[in-house]
Amino acid sequence: MSNILVVVTRYFGGILLGTGGLVRAYSDATLKALEKTEYIEKIIGYKVKIYVEYDQLEQLKYYANKSNLKIVNIEYLENVEVIVEMQKEKLEEFTNDNNKKTFKTLKYDILEEKYIDI
Numbered sequence: 001m002s003n004i005l006v007v008v009t010r011y012f013g014g015i016l017l018g019t020g021g022l023v024r025a026y027s028d029a030t031l032k033a034l035e036k037t038e039y040i041e042k043i044i045g046y047k048v049k050i051y052v053e054y055d056q057l058e059q060l061k062y063y064a065n066k067s068n069l070k071i072v073n074i075e076y077l078e079n080v081e082v083i084v085e086m087q088k089e090k091l092e093e094f095t096n097d098n099n100k101k102t103f104k105t106l107k108y109d110i111l112e113e114k115y116i117d118i
């Protein structure tokens with residue numbers, strides 16, 4: 001876990017709990033919040049823009065689904081520009097297996113390295 005901030009607000013200003021009681025109350029509040037937290041595992045990956053012709057779009061979507069690539073955006077211009085997020089291994093597979101794929105890419109650009117959800 002990273003980038004965690006816990007804020008506990010006291011509405012009662014008394015000293016009935018004492019120092020130990022306050023520490024326990026704050027610790028319990030933090031633990032209860034962490035128990036209800038949804039954890040998302042992330043790894044280093046890439047955001048890649050893939051350019052394909054219109055007749056290749058459905059094959060690209062099928063490939064993305066089969067290879068667990070997340071399609072972030074699709075723009076319909078002169079050609080179709082598809083932005084996907086992929087793990088490092090998937091990028092290597094994508095670039096090395098260009099002739100084995102069921103679709104033809106016009107080109108691709110690596111936009112950024114980023115953390116992606118698994």
